[in-house]
Structures are given as structure tokens and as C-alpha cells.
Amino acid sequence: MFKSAILESVSDINLLTDILKEEFSNENWESMVHIADKLYTSIKGLYEENQLRQAKEQPRVDTGRLKRSVAFYFGFSMVMKGIALQKMGDYEGTRDCIEKYSELGWMYGLGEEGQADVAHFKMLARANTYVLDLLEGKMDVLPEYVQFIHNAEEVELLPGIITILESAIKNNHNVDWALEEFEIQLNALDGEYEEEANIRYYIDHLYLMALYNFKNGRYFNALNITLNGLRMSDKLKDDTGYKKINALFVTFSTHATKEQLNEYNALNKTILERVLKDEKGIRFDGSSFVSVR
Structure with missing residues (x-):
């Protein structure tokens, strides 16, 4: 029976990891904290048993x-908990999480894969320390953070851009120079993502880029970014992102050009036509609903 419980614990660890990724995609921060703690407790119990x-x-x-x-799993659970606490404004709690995954080399029997994961989380700890500094208004570290993103793994690009945008919006700073540093890389992104976490980062960077431009009075650019965000969130089936970006467009639609409004209406018409394909007895002819048999 004890062996069965251990096997069940291993399955729980895999399951909790998948659920945690899903909750991140849906931005369920409080739920993430709870699940991350369960994952940490489970992997800690398994490690100590061995x-x-x-x-x-x-x-x-x-x-x-x-x-x-x-x-x-040690690192991932604390990274995700730290992200959730950060989103809820608990920066002290986030720093506690960072401390827990900044140095995982104390573990025994890691193997090659484990050692690589330890190095990866050490890099994330450094990155997320910059994140907190910037969110707390310590903008003097921005040049150093920009250089860090240049030197880091490619997967750090979007999280890094999101951090720069969030800190700029929150602390009312102009970060145009920093965004220009990554303009070529950002323009090269095609949005072909499959993992929910990557989709979340991709759509969020468009949302924040639009918000940053709105905040700085660049309505034409902001609305173009918003339209792209709507297209991509619809393509990637990201309902969470679509709702946020759509709210931006509607709120600032009085600043939209005729062409931008036409593009917005055409997008919504396409979505409506697609949705109605699954409805029986009704069809949209482009301007009204028609009953069909």
C-alpha cells in the first residue's frame, strides 16, 4: 500500500505541473500559489523519502x-509561486521564492539533466531579481537588465519585454530606447506557439505594448498593435488575452481611423461567422441573421 502511495505521488507531481501551467495561462494567481505549494510539498516528500x-x-x-x-520540480514550483505573488503585489513573498530556487545545487544525485536545471533556475533567479527591482521603481538597473536579456537564453526575450513594459507603465517611465534594442527580434516573432505558457507571454507582450503606447498618446500605433493582438489571440485561441485586448480597442475606439474600425469590424464578422457554423437553423449573411432549414 505504501508503494502505491508513492506511485500516486509521482503521478500527482506530473499532474500538478500541468495544472499549474494551465492556471498560469488563465491568470488564476491565487490558485497558482496553492497548487505550487502542493507541488513543492510533493516533490520535497519524494526527494526526502529517497x-x-x-x-x-x-x-x-x-x-x-x-x-x-x-x-x-523544486525550481518550477517556486518560480510559478513567485510569479503569482508578484502579480498580486507581494514582492517580499516573491523574493522568498527566488531565494529558494536561486541555488538548488545542494541536492544529491542530480545527474546531467538535474545539473542543467539547477543552472537554468539560477539564471531565472537573477532575471527575476531584476524584475522585482524594476517593478519597485529602481529603473537605474534597466541598462543592466537589457544587457542581461541580450546575453540570456532566447526564451527570456518575451518575459524580459513584459517586465520592461510593466515597470514603465507602473512607474511612468519612457523605455523607448530599451524596446528599440529588441525591435528586430520582436518583429521576427511569428506567434506560432503551442505551449500555453508561451502563448500567454506572446499575447501579453502585445497587450502591454499597446497599453504603453496608449499611455504615451500614440493612439494610431497602439490601435494597430491592438488589432494585431486581437488577430493573434483569436488565432491562438487565447480567450483571456482576447478579452483584455478587445477592452483596450473598444475603450480607445474614438481614436481609431476608418481603416482601423473597418479592420476591427471585419475581424469580429469573421469570428461570428465561424461561431455560427456550429449553430443549427441560423446563418449570418454579412448584415443580418437568416433562418435556414
């Missing part, structure tokens, strides 16, 4: 059913 068995010279629990290294 350490105890090794000390007693007993067979270790088989972790082969885990999709990633044990170190990954």
Missing part, C-alpha cells in the same frame, strides 16, 4: 515516471 532510503541502504523510489528531473 534520501532516507539511501541512508538505510534500501531501494530508492523509481522516479522514472517523472517527466523532468527532481530539481526541475
